[in-house]
Amino acid sequence: MSSSQRQLHLGLFLFSTGYHPAGWRLPESRTDGAFDPKFLHRVAQQLEEAKFDFFFLGDALASSADMQNMFPSQMVRLEPFTMIASIAAVTEKIGLIVTANTTYAEPYHIARLTASLDYLSGGRTAWNVVTGADARAALNFSREKHWDNTKRYDYADEFVKVVKELWDSWEDDALVRDKESGVFVDESKVHAIHHVGEHFSVAGPLNVARPPQGQLPLLSAGTSERSQELGAQFSSAIFTGQILIEQAIEFYAGIKSKLTKYNRNPDELFIMPGLVPLVGRTEAEARAKYLELSELLVTDFNLAPLSGRIGIDLTGLPLDGPLPDLSLSTHPVHEVQQLVRLAELASGHEDISVRELFYYFTATARGHLLIVGDPEQIADHMEEWFVRRAADGFNICPPYMPGGLDLFIELVVPVLQRRGLFRTEYEGSTFREHFGLARPDNQFTRTSALQGS
Ligand SMILES: Cc1cc2nc3c(=O)[nH]c(=O)nc-3n(C[C@H](O)[C@H](O)[C@H](O)COP(=O)(O)O)c2cc1C
Structure with a gap:
């Protein structure tokens, strides 16, 4: 393929024992990586060497032992904020996606945790907004049942707006720290948000200064209409499970067409289906x-x-x-x-x-496409989806670990790079920079500037 401006984006969707339900049973596979910081660090560092855009950890708020045959990696795993903080400390470039569920949280908590992680990672954090795929979570949070789709997304919409305001509650230059004058903070640049809505009342300001990226990029992965609207309004990337290319093209076009309604450019949102590459040196x-x-x-x-x-x-x-x-x-x-x-x-x-x-x-029961082949065949598949606009990149789910990831990095990434589809160097150091997303102005600074003029 001739090199073009548009480049593929690649992330790892971590299944510590591999995406294939039997991945952990291969003789060469690790079975205990989920709880081994050295293993997790190595994976993230390896992704960074391969110039991946991000490392992504999903999350659920319930579990049971009967998940063992189909979902061993999702049955037990580390809490995402803690794990990502540890990974941030041993990496420098790779984007880090943390999953947080709005249905069982408070916006102030999530704004604080995400802003803190953005500092600890030097502007590399993004938030995967979920409303909870596992209905059993209700029973772990003193509720009788999981809310229906409408209530979950009503709550999530307001939740996200509050978090975004809290991130902006300190203007970028609010902390002047002027030893001479004794002024640590310019109080005119700190904003209480005074949010009073249907679900939340939050005074603000946040107790973390504006995060390095200003606003952390959001990601989402829902399939319902409400989730797609949330994604079209706020997300920088949408994760999806697609098996058939025609449906994936339709999904891609459908989401992108919703963006104008929110005054957004279709290039500001990346569609990232999962891909399970079962690669061998030969077919x-x-x-x-x-x-x-x-x-x-x-x-x-x-x-x-x-x-x-x-x-x-x-x-x-x-x-x-x-x-x-x-x-x-x-x-x-x-x-x-x-x-x-x-x-x-x-x-x-x-x-x-x-x-x-x-x-x-x-x-493939979890909805992601499994392709079996040699490196060229896997790359052909990725290129076709990319060129036909079924995908802007892929959430790579290695079928077993770490061998499935090792082979993808060793054999497929160089083919994508040779074809001019994937970067050979990072151009920036933040999550936003990897995706070419501008750092947004602070909404309060913008409002005062408008009022001033
Ligand atoms: C690639 C991908 C990753 C997802 N990760 C999570 C996750 O970590 N936690 C979660 O609760 N739901 C996760 N989901 C589920 C979605 O957030 C969403 O709840 C689900 O697709 C149902 O759609 P709906 O919420 O619009 O009804 C994921 C979905 C996809 C496709």
């Missing part, structure tokens, strides 16, 4: 690893969820028999055909069995 090596992982799944081969996914009842069919006629599907047939095609590509042959479709479905 055969990658395919052998995929098969090895598939056979390590701990499963009772319950075909009900897969039947729902493809709109054909597979229960009772022999696992090693052929798939039924796909035109029987109650879903759009071409989508089911494309899903099966992806499973065939991963398996390396056509006419896959029910078992082989089950393997692919289980590996």
Whole structure:
């Protein structure tokens, strides 16, 4: 590809035992990385050497032991603010995304924690705004049930506005620290926010000075209309799970078209689908690893969820028999055909069995696309999604750790760089700079300037 101005953005979506549910069972995989600071530091430093945009840790506020076969990495992990603070101390350039849930928090707390992390990381922090994918969280926070989508996003909208005001409550030059005059702070540049809304009343100001990035970039990942509006209004990047390119293109265009309503430029928001790259030095090596992982799944081969996914009842069919006629599907047939095609590509042959479709479905059940191939094949896929505007970059989810990440960095990143798709050096040192996002003016400074004029 000829080099163009537009560049791919790459982040790591950390699953400490790998994205594949059986990733931890490979002989070479680490099983205990989630709680080992040395492991986590090494991963972040490795990403920085490879010039990744960011390291991202998701979060949930509930758990149970029965998550072990499908979601071992999400069952138990470190609290994000604490972990990211530790990583900030051993890295210098890589962006750091911390997840905080608005449904079970107070804006003052989150403004304070995020602003503090932005200082500790030298302007490298961004906030993934979630309203909570796990409804069981309610039971851990003295509530009877998780709020519905409307209430969660009403709350989140107001929450985010309050946090943004708190970040601005100290103008950039409020702290004059003038030894001569004895003036430590210019009080005219410190603003109580006096927020009184439907859900929050917050006087302000914050007790942390304006963060290095002024306003931390926000990220979001919801699928509902309300979440997409929140993203279009406030987010710098949207995470998404997309398997089929046509749907991904539609999603991309749909989100970007919402931005004008908020006086935003489509280039200020980056769409980042997840990608699970199962890379080998050769295609055969990658395919052998995929098969090895598939056979390590701990499963009772319950075909009900897969039947729902493809709109054909597979229960009772022999696992090693052929798939039924796909035109029987109650879903759009071409989508089911494309899903099966992806499973065939991963398996390396056509006419896959029910078992082989089950393997692919289980590996991608969390919604991110798994591609099996050699470095050029993985890069081809990424380039196609990037050029056709299905993606501005990818949230890389290595299928096993650390080997899956090592191979991606060693083999795929250089191909992307050679094709002019990915940076070979950082141009800046903050999260905003990695994405070419300007540092916003302080809303209070702007208002006083307008009043002055
Ligand atoms: C890539 C990706 C990462 C996500 N990370 C989290 C997370 O860390 N914590 C969380 O509660 N939800 C997470 N979610 C879920 C979304 O925030 C959102 O709640 C979910 O997609 C449902 O959409 P809705 O909130 O619009 O109904 C993630 C979703 C995606 C696609």
